Amino acid sequence: MSLRETLDRNYKQIIYLCLFAVIAIPLMNPIGLPVPIDKTTRDVYDRVDSLQPGDVVVMGSNIGASIYAEVYPQYVSILEHLFRKEGVKVILVGHGTEAPIFAEKALNEIKAYDRKEYGVDFVHLGYIAGGEAAISGMCRDLHSLLNVDYEGHPLSDLPMMEDINDANDFTIIIDFTASADSQFWLNQAYAPYGTDVAFGLTAVKVPDAYAYYTAGQIFGILESLKGAAQYEVLINRPGIAVKGMDAQSMAHLFYIGLILICNVKYFMGEKK
Amino acid sequence: MTGVETLSILIATTLTLMMYTILYRENPAFRFGEHIMVGSTVGHAIVLAVFQIRDLAWIKFYQGITTGDIRGLAYIIPMVLGILLYFQFSSKYRFISRLSIAMMLGVGIALSIRGLLFVNVVGQIKGAMMPLTSIKNIAYLIGIICVLLYFVYEERASRVAGPLPKVGRYILMLTMGAYFANAIMGRVSIVIGTLNTLLVAPAWYLIPIALLIVIADAFTRRKKSAEQ
Amino acid sequence: MLIAGKIAWTILTIIFSISMLTLLYLSSKRIYIPNIRRHPGVDAIIEAIGRAVEMGRPIAYSPGIASIYDTKYAGDTAAGLSILDFTAREAAKMGAKLIVGIGPPTVLPIAEEIVRTAYMAEGRPEEYIEEETVQFYSPNQWGFASSYVGMMHREKVAANFLFGEHAAEAMVIAESGATVGAMQVAGTTNVYQLPFFIVSCDYTLIGEDEYAAAAYLSPDPVQKGIIFGQDITKIICVALILIGSILSTFGSDLVSRLLSM
Amino acid sequence: MFKDFWKSTASVVLFIVTITILVDFAWENPTLQTVSTDLNNWAVIIGAFALGLGAYSLIIRHSRIISTRRTMWPYSIVLLLTMLIFAATGLITGSITSSEYGWIYSTIIQPLSSTLYGMNAFFIASASYRAFKARSTEALLLLVAAIFLMLKNAPIGGVIHPILPAIGQTIWDFVGATGMRAILIGIGIGTLALGLRVIIGQEKTPLGGAD
Numbered sequence: 001m002s003l004r005e006t007l008d009r010n011y012k013q014i015i016y017l018c019l020f021a022v023i024a025i026p027l028m029n030p031i032g033l034p035v036p037i038d039k040t041t042r043d044v045y046d047r048v049d050s051l052q053p054g055d056v057v058v059m060g061s062n063i064g065a066s067i068y069a070e071v072y073p074q075y076v077s078i079l080e081h082l083f084r085k086e087g088v089k090v091i092l093v094g095h096g097t098e099a100p101i102f103a104e105k106a107l108n109e110i111k112a113y114d115r116k117e118y119g120v121d122f123v124h125l126g127y128i129a130g131g132e133a134a135i136s137g138m139c140r141d142l143h144s145l146l147n148v149d150y151e152g153h154p155l156s157d158l159p160m161m162e163d164i165n166d167a168n169d170f171t172i173i174i175d176f177t178a179s180a181d182s183q184f185w186l187n188q189a190y191a192p193y194g195t196d197v198a199f200g201l202t203a204v205k206v207p208d209a210y211a212y213y214t215a216g217q218i219f220g221i222l223e224s225l226k227g228a229a230q231y232e233v234l235i236n237r238p239g240i241a242v243k244g245m246d247a248q249s250m251a252h253l254f255y256i257g258l259i260l261i262c263n264v265k266y267f268m269g270e271k272k
Numbered sequence: 273m274t275g276v277e278t279l280s281i282l283i284a285t286t287l288t289l290m291m292y293t294i295l296y297r298e299n300p301a302f303r304f305g306e307h308i309m310v311g312s313t314v315g316h317a318i319v320l321a322v323f324q325i326r327d328l329a330w331i332k333f334y335q336g337i338t339t340g341d342i343r344g345l346a347y348i349i350p351m352v353l354g355i356l357l358y359f360q361f362s363s364k365y366r367f368i369s370r371l372s373i374a375m376m377l378g379v380g381i382a383l384s385i386r387g388l389l390f391v392n393v394v395g396q397i398k399g400a401m402m403p404l405t406s407i408k409n410i411a412y413l414i415g416i417i418c419v420l421l422y423f424v425y426e427e428r429a430s431r432v433a434g435p436l437p438k439v440g441r442y443i444l445m446l447t448m449g450a451y452f453a454n455a456i457m458g459r460v461s462i463v464i465g466t467l468n469t470l471l472v473a474p475a476w477y478l479i480p481i482a483l484l485i486v487i488a489d490a491f492t493r494r495k496k497s498a499e500q
Numbered sequence: 501m502l503i504a505g506k507i508a509w510t511i512l513t514i515i516f517s518i519s520m521l522t523l524l525y526l527s528s529k530r531i532y533i534p535n536i537r538r539h540p541g542v543d544a545i546i547e548a549i550g551r552a553v554e555m556g557r558p559i560a561y562s563p564g565i566a567s568i569y570d571t572k573y574a575g576d577t578a579a580g581l582s583i584l585d586f587t588a589r590e591a592a593k594m595g596a597k598l599i600v601g602i603g604p605p606t607v608l609p610i611a612e613e614i615v616r617t618a619y620m621a622e623g624r625p626e627e628y629i630e631e632e633t634v635q636f637y638s639p640n641q642w643g644f645a646s647s648y649v650g651m652m653h654r655e656k657v658a659a660n661f662l663f664g665e666h667a668a669e670a671m672v673i674a675e676s677g678a679t680v681g682a683m684q685v686a687g688t689t690n691v692y693q694l695p696f697f698i699v700s701c702d703y704t705l706i707g708e709d710e711y712a713a714a715a716y717l718s719p720d721p722v723q724k725g726i727i728f729g730q731d732i733t734k735i736i737c738v739a740l741i742l743i744g745s746i747l748s749t750f751g752s753d754l755v756s757r758l759l760s761m
Numbered sequence: 762m763f764k765d766f767w768k769s770t771a772s773v774v775l776f777i778v779t780i781t782i783l784v785d786f787a788w789e790n791p792t793l794q795t796v797s798t799d800l801n802n803w804a805v806i807i808g809a810f811a812l813g814l815g816a817y818s819l820i821i822r823h824s825r826i827i828s829t830r831r832t833m834w835p836y837s838i839v840l841l842l843t844m845l846i847f848a849a850t851g852l853i854t855g856s857i858t859s860s861e862y863g864w865i866y867s868t869i870i871q872p873l874s875s876t877l878y879g880m881n882a883f884f885i886a887s888a889s890y891r892a893f894k895a896r897s898t899e900a901l902l903l904l905v906a907a908i909f910l911m912l913k914n915a916p917i918g919g920v921i922h923p924i925l926p927a928i929g930q931t932i933w934d935f936v937g938a939t940g941m942r943a944i945l946i947g948i949g950i951g952t953l954a955l956g957l958r959v960i961i962g963q964e965k966t967p968l969g970g971a972d
Contacts (some may be wrong), residue, residue: 010972012679012887016295019886023460024467030763033916036926065871066642066668066878069460070466097320101866104858127320128328132383133804140798145805147331150858187387194505197376203914204668204692207450210933211941215399217391224454224913225461246463249917251460256908258889263904266894280864283871291876294646295883298653303836306650309873310643311840315847316870317639317812319857323810326858328802329800343799350803354810358817360606367764370771372807377574378778379804381956384572386786389516390509392949397737397943398759401744403751413745415939418739423947424731425712427535444706445698445899447940449906450933452695456907457914459882466879469872488632506787513783516950520957528963567811575955605818636822639815642877668878675884689951691944698903700888708947722963726882726954732949 014157015258022254026246033246040213041230044198044220045170047172050076052199053087060175060185061103062096067178067202072102073228073241074200080110081235089160090191091170093125095134095184098178100150119158127149134186139167139195142192167193172219200227278474285475288466289482296486325351350375420445507761515736520729527725533562534728536716544703545583549590552658558584558597560657561612562673564664564688565641567604573665576689577607579714580664581614583687586717587661588618592627596659596719600634601651603644608636619674645669649676662686662697662712671696687713727744772962779960816844843869906932 007014017044051057059079063071082090094104107113116122125146128134137145143164148154155161167189175185175197189195196219199209203224212218222231223261225248228241290305329347336344353375359368400416402409421433422440432435469475501587502510526532552559563580566573584600591598596678602608612634619628627633637647649672652660662684670686670693677684678700686697687705697704705713708730713722715723744755778800785797790904823837847865854861895901913929 011890013296015886015890016883019463019883020467023463024471027464027467027471033920035916036919065874066462068871068875069462069468069879097316098866098870100858101863128324128805132387133379133801133808136383136803137798137801140794140801144798145328145802148327151856166956183387183391186391187383189392191387203454203456204451206454207447207937208691208939208941208945209395211399211412211945212391212936214934215395215942217395217399219769224458225464226457240465240468244461244468245916247464247467248457248460249884249915249920251463252456252911253917255456255886255889258886259893259904259908262893263895266896276864283868287869288872288876291873291880293882294649298650300966302646303650304839305873306643306646306929307836307840308648308843308869309877310638310640310819311843312847312865312870312873313640313643314638314816315844316851316857316866318816318844318848319851321816322852323857324812325806328809329806339951346799347803347806350806351810353803354807357783357807357810357814360609360814361817361821363609366609367768370768371774372810373568373773374775375778375800376804376807376811377959378775379782379800381952381959382779383801384952385513385783385956388949388952389513390506390786392945393737394509394512394759394946396949397740397744398756398810399941400741400938401748401756404745404749409745411935412938415740415935416741416943417738419940419943420734420946423708423943424734425536425708425715426728426731427537429731429735432851442899442902443704443936443940444944445902446906447691447936447944448695448698449903450910450936450941451692452699452903452907453910455692455695456882456885458848459879459885462875462879463882466872466875471704477863491944502787503789513953516953517957520954521961523965524957524961572952574959575951578955605814608818631822631825636818638819642874646877649953668881671881671884671888672877675888679943680890689948695903695907696885696888698900699892707944708951711951722958726958726963730950730954733953734947737950 019251019254022250026250027244028257030243031246033249035229035233035242035245037230037234038223038227040221040223041234042220042225044078044174044222044232045081045234047196047198048081048085048174049221051082051085051088054089055087055171056089056091056169057082058091058093058170058173059103060173060177061092061094061099061106061175062175062180063102064096064098064178065096070103070202070224070228071176071178071200072106073225073239074222074231075102076106076109076199076239077220077228077231077235077241078174079106079112080237081231083110083112083115084235088121091125091164092122093138094127097127100124119153120160123158123161124150132184132188135184139189139193141166148175148188167195170195172196172198174198174200177198178202178205180221186212186217198222281469281475282478285470286480288470289478293486295347296490299489325354345438414439415443505760508759516733519732519736520726523725523729523732524722525725527721527728530721532726533721534724536712536727538716539709539713539729540704541687541703541705541709541713542717544683544685546590548661548685548702549587549594549596549658551683551706553594555658557658558599558655559587559591559659560648560652560655560662560677560682561598561600561661562664562666563600563602563607564637564662564666565603565644565669566665567606568610573690575711576665577604577661579710580685581610582714582718582723583661583663583710584611585614585618588615589622592619592622592624595624597627598633599651599655599657601644601648602634602636603641604639605636608634641667645672647727648673652676652680652682656680657682658761660684662688662701663705664688665690666693668693671700674700677701776960779956819844906936 150158173185185197198220200222206223209221225241225244229245232238232242275335287305290301290302311346329351332344353372357369357372359365404410418436418440424430564577566577568577602611615634616628619625637644660682661715666688684701685703686701687710689707712727715727745756782797785793823841826837826947850862880916895904909932913926918925
């Protein structure tokens with residue numbers, strides 16, 4: 001078997017190995033390309049930055065293992081930003097099954113329990129099944145859907161929950177999600193109550209969220225790891241996302257290269 | 273790092289590498305990982321279902337018994353309906369589960385019609401109306417009309433529309449390009465996340481071992497096919 | 501009292517519903533049955549089955565990973581099952597071995613029923629093998645995907661049909677299908693996955709093309725009626741956008757204000 | 762007899778529930794609101810029961826594979842065992858954020874599912890090399906749009922030349938205002954059509970097929 005044959009037969013394995021290398025090498029030796037800030041990210045930052053004491057922020061925590069890499073860094077960055085704001089109240093709630101695990105993880109990562117008081121400044125409601133119906137129930141009458149928080153404490157024991165009954169009491173909602181669910185808050189909070197919504201999304205979900213953005217239905221979007229990196233730059237807390245941006249660039253070049261080779265081969269072959 | 277943490281990282285890395293072997297070829301290691309994956313996600317779903325029913329229904333029903341509150345007592349209804357769902361597995365009594373499905377389906381359909389017609393239809397029509405004062409706005413208007421007409425399927429209507437649906441299909445292809453580009457960005461981000469955890473000790477040490485196993489397998493297979 | 505801001509929604513919902521229900525009624529009573537244009541994807545399905553028969557290898561079919569009461573993709577699942585009915589009949593007629601992979605448990609009994617009936621109708625009930633022809637994999641999308649991919653590799657399928665809702669696992673399945681050399685026809689309304697189908701499948705039905713194809717293939721006239729009903733609502737939307745834009749060019753935001761009512 | 766009664770009850774319930782919640786969206790009325798809130802909560806609870814359906818069918822299928830010793834039956838044992846471990850750990854510790862459950866979750870589910878998701882990156886790469894050809898005008902458009910948008914998405918595009926992300930942004934804005942918007946409108950209308958078909962009983966599949 002000649003070298004040419006081996007390459008032709010195993011081209012997939014070779015591409016896979018190259019892709020590993022293209023991502024791994026910049027991760028180990030970052031080049032430090034500049035990170036430009038998108039307008040969609042800036043809008044989220046400005047809105048969060050202008051929050052006043054007493055404002056209530058709902059963090060739609062729908063992170064699952066499969067979207068962890070893209071969305072979790074955004075989640076931590078925004079949570080960190082919120083915890084720097086004095087008097088802003090935060091509710092963490094999800095409708096994704098694995099959500100509570102990652103919400104807890106993020107709270108521990110920014111040392112939330114040491115910085116602010118649980119029940120006064122932030123509450124973790126855990127996960128509620130039922131998808132859109134659950135979100136709708138929360139926006140309509142939170143206390144009738146849910147009596148206890150994630151750890152089983154009655155909501156009546158948590159001082160900050162006293163004045164929070166429905167979507168009218170939420171100042172903004174930032175939903176972190178992957179799939180069709182991003183629509184849920186838009187449908188159930190923005191549509192009936194006019195509550196402002198922003199998204200932290202996986203890249204795949206961004207295109208149609210962008211149509212909502214240009215129509216003025218949502219006030220901002222964080223796009224995948226890129227958005228997280230931009231937010232990390234904005235709050236001056238560079239972390240895992242900024243570190244990954246060089247690998248991101250190199251991988252993109254690699255894909256463009258593959259597509260170009262494919263087409264060069266195609267047109268050359270056709271000429272023959 | 274404690275022993276438990278190290279163990280966790282080693283197991284996680286082993287499983288990750290086992291899954292990656294599908295990139296080489298279908299093999300028992302991948303199949304093993306695949307079955308663990310299915311088993312664990314379903315086990316996880318069981319746990320969640322039990323806790324949900326406890327927190328959302330049982331607690332309220334129990335309070336209803338102690339206080340005699342009728343709204344609380346009524347929570348027995350969804351629990352019974354939930355159990356009736358399981359008649360789906362009997363071909364003779366499958367119809368019994370219909371009532372439970374009707375309940376879920378009714379709520380689901382109503383909620384999505386509410387939201388989608390408001391946000392997607394009314395909202396996007398409003399968003400699409402722009403004064404035709406710039407070339408950009410005129411292009412946007414023609415564009416959205418063409419795409420909407422592409423999704424008209426009646427024979428006569430689509431003939432009347434002439435070349436517009438065809439243009440609409442071209443615009444859809446540009447849109448698909450956008451989805452494609454974003455999907456690549458997303459998937460690469462995930463691999464970056466995985467490599468971030470793989471490229472630190474002690475996980476790092478397992479990579480050469482996995483590579484060696486794959487190379488050894490490739491050689492034995494090549495030898496075998498040469499012998500034949 | 502009607503809530504301010506929801507009036508436009510109410511009126512549009514009612515107008516749209518009436519136009520769809522009228523067409524639905526007319527077609528169910530066979531007073532007017534619209535003609536739906538034929539999609540090249542339909543011919544592709546037949547071609548792919550024929551090719552599989554020639555090669556003597558099986559065909560694989562997935563009606564998607566959405567359950568039958570999924571509020572967003574139940575329509576996809578229904579369309580996927582309609583096309584499955586057609587595919588199963590064609591497969592039985594031409595003598596191809598069909599393997600159907602199922603994700604959501606609620607779809608399983610219905611798919612079994614459809615395939616069993618199709619084989620019976622074509623006079624080949626003995627070729628329907630319990631738990632072999634229709635296989636249940638996993639309600640989890642990745643569990644489903646890896647089992648489906650495994651099946652395609654083991655059986656060396658010559659044709660692969662992916663209809664119904666497919667999420668991120670679509671790419672894995674479609675690319676593996678291409679690797680085993682299957683001719684692939686796909687369709688979904690999940691736009692995130694469509695580019696991958698376009699790239700790696702031989703024929704792709706974009707978005708609602710899938711519903712239209714299902715309606716085209718189905719003997720049930722109601723399906724054609726509802727497609728035409730949707731056509732009309734889309735034309736209403738086009739008209740609204742057009743009028744609104746022209747009016748706003750001349751400085752009037754009448755339509756926009758009406759829609760905000 | 763009972764079957765027909767039950768089936769028509771289901772259809773009536775479906776109709777009433779849907780209309781109640783729809784009307785509640787646009788019509789302000791406290792009683793209506795209470796009723797639809799409760800209906801909403803009930804659906805959430807039935808949804809939780811539905812999570813168990815998948816588990817049930819998997820257990821049945823794999824026990825059968827094991828008892829008949831079908832090919833690859835040992836994998837079924839692995840599957841059932843993993844399921845048992847997860848269910849037992851979760852139910853005994855009583856919370857999914859307990860440290861024991863958190864440990865098996867982050868050791869097993871998290872790496873497996875992010876690996877599977879990420880696997881797409883590799884399949885896209887080989888597909889790009891193999892299949893992403895400008896076979897037709899349509900494919901060419903998809904290709905060009907994708908390349909410019911990739912250069913917009915990664916910082917490297919602007920480093921090569923600032924015009925590249927600018928072109929990407931123009932395409933992005935155009936498809937955002939046309940293609941994506943039309944797709945969203947189509948989805949909205951499609952959902953209404955599906956809903957109507959289900960409510961009036963023309964769509965048979967959702968309620969469990971023809972029987």
